[in-house]
Amino acid sequence: MPLIGRRRELAAVARLVDRARDGVGGVLVIAGPHGSGKTALADAAAALARSRGLPVERTLVPGAHLIVLDDADRGAWPDVSALTGSGAAVLLTTTGDAGHRPDLRLAPLTEPELAELLPGLSADAVHAVWLAGAGWPGPALELAASLDGLGERDAVVELALTTPSRSEFLILDVALIRLLESAAARPLPGATRARVLARLARELLGDQSAAARRRALADEALALARHTGDSGTIAEVLDARLHALWDPAAAEERLATASEIVERAREAGNATVERRGLFWRFVALAELGDLDAAEAALTAYARAGELDGDAEAGVVTLARQAMLAMIRGRFDLTEALTEEVVVAGHDAGLADTDRLSFTLRGWLAILRGDAGSEATRLQRFARRLPGQFFEATAARTLAESGRDAEALLELDRLLPSVLAGTGPRWIGAVADLALVASHGGDAASVRALYDALVPYRGRLVVWGGANMITGPVDDYLGRLSRRLGEVAGGARHFAQAMEHFDNAVAQEERLGTLPWLAATLKIRGRDGDEERAAKLAARLYPEKSDDSWTSGHEASDAEGSAPAGAEWRLERDGDDWRLAAGPETARLNDVRGLHYLRTLLASPGREIAALDLVAGGAGLNVAPGEPVLDATARASFRQRLDMLESQLDAADRKGDVKAARTLDAERTALVAELRRAGGFGGRPRRQSAEAERARVNATRALQTVLTRLEVAAPLAAAHLRASLHTGNRFRYQPAPGGPARWRV
Numbered sequence: 001m002p003l004i005g006r007r008r009e010l011a012a013v014a015r016l017v018d019r020a021r022d023g024v025g026g027v028l029v030i031a032g033p034h035g036s037g038k039t040a041l042a043d044a045a046a047a048l049a050r051s052r053g054l055p056v057e058r059t060l061v062p063g064a065h066l067i068v069l070d071d072a073d074r075g076a077w078p079d080v081s082a083l084t085g086s087g088a089a090v091l092l093t094t095t096g097d098a099g100h101r102p103d104l105r106l107a108p109l110t111e112p113e114l115a116e117l118l119p120g121l122s123a124d125a126v127h128a129v130w131l132a133g134a135g136w137p138g139p140a141l142e143l144a145a146s147l148d149g150l151g152e153r154d155a156v157v158e159l160a161l162t163t164p165s166r167s168e169f170l171i172l173d174v175a176l177i178r179l180l181e182s183a184a185a186r187p188l189p190g191a192t193r194a195r196v197l198a199r200l201a202r203e204l205l206g207d208q209s210a211a212a213r214r215r216a217l218a219d220e221a222l223a224l225a226r227h228t229g230d231s232g233t234i235a236e237v238l239d240a241r242l243h244a245l246w247d248p249a250a251a252e253e254r255l256a257t258a259s260e261i262v263e264r265a266r267e268a269g270n271a272t273v274e275r276r277g278l279f280w281r282f283v284a285l286a287e288l289g290d291l292d293a294a295e296a297a298l299t300a301y302a303r304a305g306e307l308d309g310d311a312e313a314g315v316v317t318l319a320r321q322a323m324l325a326m327i328r329g330r331f332d333l334t335e336a337l338t339e340e341v342v343v344a345g346h347d348a349g350l351a352d353t354d355r356l357s358f359t360l361r362g363w364l365a366i367l368r369g370d371a372g373s374e375a376t377r378l379q380r381f382a383r384r385l386p387g388q389f390f391e392a393t394a395a396r397t398l399a400e401s402g403r404d405a406e407a408l409l410e411l412d413r414l415l416p417s418v419l420a421g422t423g424p425r426w427i428g429a430v431a432d433l434a435l436v437a438s439h440g441g442d443a444a445s446v447r448a449l450y451d452a453l454v455p456y457r458g459r460l461v462v463w464g465g466a467n468m469i470t471g472p473v474d475d476y477l478g479r480l481s482r483r484l485g486e487v488a489g490g491a492r493h494f495a496q497a498m499e500h501f502d503n504a505v506a507q508e509e510r511l512g513t514l515p516w517l518a519a520t521l522k523i524r525g526r527d528g529d530e531e532r533a534a535k536l537a538a539r540l541y542p543e544k545s546d547d548s549w550t551s552g553h554e555a556s557d558a559e560g561s562a563p564a565g566a567e568w569r570l571e572r573d574g575d576d577w578r579l580a581a582g583p584e585t586a587r588l589n590d591v592r593g594l595h596y597l598r599t600l601l602a603s604p605g606r607e608i609a610a611l612d613l614v615a616g617g618a619g620l621n622v623a624p625g626e627p628v629l630d631a632t633a634r635a636s637f638r639q640r641l642d643m644l645e646s647q648l649d650a651a652d653r654k655g656d657v658k659a660a661r662t663l664d665a666e667r668t669a670l671v672a673e674l675r676r677a678g679g680f681g682g683r684p685r686r687q688s689a690e691a692e693r694a695r696v697n698a699t700r701a702l703q704t705v706l707t708r709l710e711v712a713a714p715l716a717a718a719h720l721r722a723s724l725h726t727g728n729r730f731r732y733q734p735a736p737g738g739p740a741r742w743r744v
Helices: 007-021 038-051 081-085 111-117 123-132 137-146 155-162 174-184 190-206 208-228 231-244 248-268 271-287 291-307 311-327 331-348 353-367 372-384 390-400 404-419 426-437 443-456 473-488 491-511 514-524 529-540 592-602 610-615 631-654 657-676 689-712 714-723
Strands: 026-031 066-069 089-094 460-463 468-472 567-573 576-581 584-589 729-732 741-743
Touching: 007 026, 007 038, 007 066, 007 089, 026 038, 038 066, 038 089, 111 123, 111 137, 123 137, 123 155, 123 174, 155 174, 155 190, 174 190, 190 208, 190 231, 208 231, 231 248, 231 271, 248 271, 248 443, 271 291, 271 311, 271 460, 291 311, 311 331, 311 353, 311 468, 311 514, 331 353, 353 390, 353 468, 390 404, 390 426, 404 426, 404 443, 404 714, 426 443, 426 460, 426 468, 426 473, 443 473, 460 473, 468 473, 468 491, 468 514, 473 491, 473 514, 491 514, 514 529, 567 592, 576 714, 584 689, 584 714, 592 610, 592 657, 592 689, 592 729, 610 689, 610 729, 631 657, 631 689, 689 714
Parallel strands: 026 089, 066 089, 567 741
Antiparallel strands: 460 468, 567 576, 576 584
């Protein structure tokens, strides 16, 4: 291979040879992927040494002046320290960093350098080869050779349609996209243009900003393909369209399209696209909750792959079989199949092998109650692959490992972007955040997640190409409804939750997904559910005691919570308040919400009526028959309370402590008088206007405090958000991640 564009590397090789000639010795490690020119550099080093009369060896031989080890990381990394100490020079090439930090990393060639390497190609063809081969000399030479004999065919279009994509799931192959855009700009026959546009739409899947463009490209490609009437083109375009326009609401459409892909591909004799259609059937049937039919479609896909010797199809099948075994509670089989996925995937060169195995192992750990061990790895994965919603799953693992405060902070950060998102991982991310919200989310977050999920009731939460399924949508809806009942009140929310849980249990029983069934039974709470869940848990998780098992939806022992004996403080400090919460401290102006917060913290687990809380009491009872206010007096009280409320809000915003105290004292007296007055007209008290006003105002005052705390003490704020229950009655129910006790 001509050494074009390797001046720096050749200079380093020459210096190494000079050191060998002078008896000084040394080591030079050159790293680069296959096809980057490492072997050519190694041969150049050997030729240069021989031209200077120096012996050259390809193995570790004592006494040699230059030792060249090409692809040194194929086995154990060699120990060359003894040889270099005797004056020998060693050149090692490697594809990675195993054993030694590289001295030089080979870079791709520039387009002008590649043109020098390929003098027989036109400028357009050189540009296409440069994009298709990512600038590496080895692939460029192979691609150039493949263009021989094209005849009248366009080299740019040929490479655009045949170059394998280097993208991973939702990660763009920018060079291929540019190549496809170059091809799309050329005058093309209808069928060819349809295939180019369809592939471009598919490659743009990882670009969240390109949704409208993907739709336009896919629509034009399908119209062109149907106009040609060519079955092969139609099948190929339909397959690319399903990738490009992935919509979780379109499962039924996916199933119908998959059938057409299979039919059209068979007519055209395209076995590869036919297999893709079979796989689409598997995914759509899984989304629709028909796992038996989905498994049959997966078997058909696997057999078709075996007939054609498709190693990648074999890996994909193994991964999905491992997932199906997992959700049915066959954990040992899942582990064995996952190991097969790793070996077969690496042998087949499947780019997503590590991610597939990571996903399987991670969810297996979550189902077994070891979610805490996965949180850090998921967060690291999320940093490496932003925009793929791994953060949502990391937040879920925090919640399921008892770290609710941290999980709820993540919920606040992630909710806007997830709700605004789309694509093959979207519904899974929404379900993960729904699980987090059920551990203490506020009413607005819970309601938003419920509204996002409810169109999919009756279905399963399927990630991407069904590499993972995380339960019935109804299970998550039930958890959200129950939480909404806790924070917003109303019996209808609890009744709605039971309806969702009943649907989820029926679906889980029909599918035989025992881990999901145990989890839903445990939280549903009907007669006999707890005993039945415990029996299932004993079979699924024999290593855990009856009261410690988790099943992928429930929190395990609190991890990261405050140590035994830890104390947090909320105390007056002059005219202000001081919060000391472990490593966090905050100084806050005196506002009403802090008085309410202190009352709740002083009585953890105790419910306090909204009127009692704003009046400064705790659980006051009104004796029947006490005098009540007449309608005129009550109207006057209401008008004055509304005015006081407005003035108190203004004082809070200005930080006017003195005015706030005066106004609050008057308001407290008025509310106490209303509280003593009992129900209107002497009837038993119901949900009065005063009680409702007290609920709204106390909730708002507490929210103001928490919003200010999030800036100075975010972990303490998250714990309080998870622990404070509002409604007609208020309660501080300590969530994991807080102190052992409060001093107030």
